[in-house]
Every structure is written in structure tokens, then in C-alpha cells.
Amino acid sequence: MEIRKVQVTGGSSYIVSLPKEWVKTSGIRKNDPVGLITQPDGTLLVTPKITPEVAQREKRFEVSAATDQTFIFRCLIGAYIAGYTTITLFARARLPPQIRIQVRQFTQMAIGQEVVDETETSITIKDLLSPAEMPFQNTIKRMGVLVRGMHRDGVEALTSGNRRLAEDVLTRDNDVDRLHWLVARQTNLVLADPNLSRKMGVSPSMVMSYFLISRIIERIGDHATRVAKNAILLLDDGATGTVTGMVREASATSQTLFDQALRSLFSQDLEAANETLKRLPDLESQARAINEEAMQFDAATATAVVALSDSIRRTGEYSGDICETVINHLIDEGA
Incomplete structure (x- = not known):
């Protein structure tokens, strides 16, 4: 850390000189404007970025017929989450067909990504979504609606015998994943650009809380x-007996915990978050009762019942994690 003395000029203006190396690296010239942002902790941020546009960053990947398809898909997701605005895949010879397939799957799953240029040897993907157009709260709310519907329909499929409804739940998981990726991407963009943080009206600590909660909802x-x-x-087994009603009741408890956790987040209610945490033992008791009831079935059926019970219990526990994140954030913010 460099230490510089504050000087007074004109009797009322306080000035401090900027580090020469930083000025050169930032490309600042005489009379160029710089931005001054007061941080929540009292520090002052000096930045050459005074416009709200996201900095343009490009990531390039060289591929070939031997490139692992799963690996390149993960690289695309990694570049997306890291905040790159342009992603280019290129090959020394003709671009392999399997790579084009992975690119199509990526652009279908990642929000705001579109192919803007394509030749025999390269594909360029560009981000067309402004981060400010998707506020964190809206994305988290959408994730909550999706996850709640998935859980509800999964239990409903069991109690009503509707196999197609259960199969439909499996197809919705990608929608939750893509929203979580968006939150992760925007988190990186906001933390790298204080101007974007101001434009979106969120503090860095709140952004991190949203990211943690997004990850929790994705796991739910x-x-x-x-x-x-x-x-x-x-x-398929057809031998659930009285356990079906117990599953329905435990599911209702876990869903109530999840709803209350999200309400405490959006209302920034510390006491409501704490009250929700107090209800977790009720769900744990219900889950234990289901596990005990499962012992009357054969091994395969009992295993499925216990696994289902565990997922319902984990949904409630993850809801508790959301509440703890809310409490930690509010305490940090001085609530």
C-alpha cells in the first residue's frame, strides 16, 4: 500500500496525487475524468471507468476432433460465469460437428448467449444481455417459483399415481441451473465493476448473499x-401404503419452511428468518417417522422411501441455510 499526503490548494480544495504506474496502466491522460466512489466501509474508490457499459472481454478456445465434448461444454459455462462478453472457438482445420452441437446446447441453456459469427473454422458467441436488465431479486424469485413447483409436482405425482407428472419434473431442472449460472455470472460482473453495483442498487455483500442463496436453491x-x-x-413398485400420506405432510412442512425463508429474504426480516429456523425440528421428526414406516417394505421400496424422505428433509434444512444467510447479511448491514 502506498501512503500519500493530502495537500490543500486554493484554501479549500484537498488533493492527493495518483500513482504514476497506475495512471500509465489505466491509460489516463491529462484532463481525463476519473470516477470517485465512496465505499460502505468509508474507503474511496478511484476508477477510470465512468460509463455504465460492461467491459468487453473475449475468451478463445482452440478445439479439434480430439477435444472432449463434455470438457469444452464446461469451458463454455466457465467463460460465461466468469463474465466474458465474447467467446470464440476455433480450429486449425474444419470445426468438428460435435463442437457445433455443444455450442448449440450451450446457447440454449445460457441466458443471453447468441452465435453472432460462424465460419468453417470458428464460431463466435456474444453476450446480448445487459446485467441490469435482470435484477438479482427477480432471478431468485423465479428460481424459487420453479423449485417449489418441481417439489410440489414430484410429491403430487406419487400421491396421485401420475408418472408423467414426475417425468415432467425431471425436465425442469435445467431451467433452475441456467438461472443459477446467470446469478453467478452477474455476481462476477458486479464484483469486478463498482459502477455496475451502483447501477443495480446492490452492495457487494448483498450480491454475495444472493449468490449463496441461488446456490442453495439450485441444490433444493x-x-x-x-x-x-x-x-x-x-x-412402479406400487406398494407405498400409509407412507404416502406421511410424505405429503412432511412435504407441506418443508415447502412452508422454503416459502418463509424466501419471504424473510425479500422482506429483509431478521426475526422471521429466526422463527423459520425454530420450525426445523418438526420436519426432522416427520422425516424420522417416514423412515421408520419404510421398514415394513422390501429393501428396494424402503430405500426409495428413505431417499425421498431425505430429500424432503434436506429441502427444509436448505431453507434453514437461506435463513442463516439472511441473518448473517442483516447483522453485517447493521440491522
Whole structure:
């Protein structure tokens, strides 16, 4: 850290000189404007970025017929989440067909990504979505609606014997994943650009809380998928007996916890978050009762029932994690 003395000029203006190396690296010239942003902790941020546009960054990947398809797909997702605005895949010879397939799958899943240029040897993908157009709260709310519907329909499929409804739940998991990727991408963009943080009206600490909660909701979505998968197994077995009603009641408890957790987040209500945490033991008792009831079935059926019960319990526990994240954030913000 460099230490520089504050000087007074004109009797009322306080000035401090800028580090020469930083000025050169930033490309600042005489009379160029710089932005001054007061941070929540009292520090002052000096930035050459005074416009709200996201900095343009490009990532290039060289591919060939030997390139692993799963690996390149993961690289595309990684570049997207990292905040690159342009992604280019190129080959020394003709671009392999399997790479074009991975690009199509990527642009279908990643929000705002479109192919803007394509030749025999390269494909260029560009981000067409402004981060400010998708506020964090809206994305989290959408994720909550999707996950809640998945869990509800997975349990409903079991209680009503509707196998097609359970299969439909499995197809919705990608929608949750793509929204989580968007939150992760915007988190990186906001943390790298204080101007964007101001434009979106969120503090860096709130952004991190949204990211953590998005990750938790994505995991709840995974458990909703497990509920649906185990519902299909139990429907095929056809021997659930009295456990179905117990599953319905435990599911209702976990869904109530999830709803209350999200309400405490959006209302920034510390006490409501704490009250939700107090209700977790009720769900744990219901889950234990289901596991005990499962012992009357054969091994395969019992395993599916216990796995389903575990996913319902984990949904409630993850809801508790959301509440703890809300409490931690509010305490940090001085609530």
C-alpha cells in the first residue's frame, strides 16, 4: 500500500496525487475524468471507468476432433460465469460437428448467449444481455417459483399415481441451473465493476448473499428432482401404503419452511428468518417417522422411501441455510 499526503490548494480544495504506474496502466491522460466512489466501509474508490457499459472481454478456445465434448461444454459455462462478453472457438482445420452441437446446447441453456459469427473454422458467441436488465431479486424469485413447483409436482405425482407428472419434473431442472449460472455470472460482473453495483442498487455483500442463496436453491432443485425420481420408482413398485400420506405432510412442512425463508429474504426480516429456523425440528421428526414406516417394505421400496424422505428433509434444512444467510447479511448491514 502506498501512503500519500493530502495537500490543500486554493484554501479549500484537498488533493492527493495518483500513482504514476497506475495512471500509465489505466491509460489516463491529462484532463481525463476519473470516477470517485465512496465505499460502505468509508474507503474511496478511484476508477477510470465512468460509463455504465460492461467491459468487453473475449475468451478463445482452440478445439479439434480430439477435444472432449463434455470438457469444452464446461469451458463454455466457465467463460460465461466468469463474465466474458465474447467467446470464440476455433480450429486449425474444419470445426468438428460435435463442437457445433455443444455450442448449440450451450446457447440454449445460457441466458443471453447468441452465435453472432460462424465460419468453417470458428464460431463466435456474444453476450446480448445487459446485467441490469435482470435484477438479482427477480432471478431468485423465479428460481424459487420453479423449485417449489418441481417439489410440489414430484410429491403430487406419487400421491396421485401420475408418472408423467414426475417425468415432467425431471425436465425442469435445467431451467433452475441456467438461472443459477446467470446469478453467478452477474455476481462476477458486479464484483469486478463498482459502477455496475451502483447501477443495480446492490452492495457487494448483498450480491454475495444472493449468490449463496441461488446456490442453495439450485441444490433444493436437485432434491426436487430426486423426489420425482424416487416417486417413479415407488409408482412402479406400487406398494407405498400409509407412507404416502406421511410424505405429503412432511412435504407441506418443508415447502412452508422454503416459502418463509424466501419471504424473510425479500422482506429483509431478521426475526422471521429466526422463527423459520425454530420450525426445523418438526420436519426432522416427520422425516424420522417416514423412515421408520419404510421398514415394513422390501429393501428396494424402503430405500426409495428413505431417499425421498431425505430429500424432503434436506429441502427444509436448505431453507434453514437461506435463513442463516439472511441473518448473517442483516447483522453485517447493521440491522
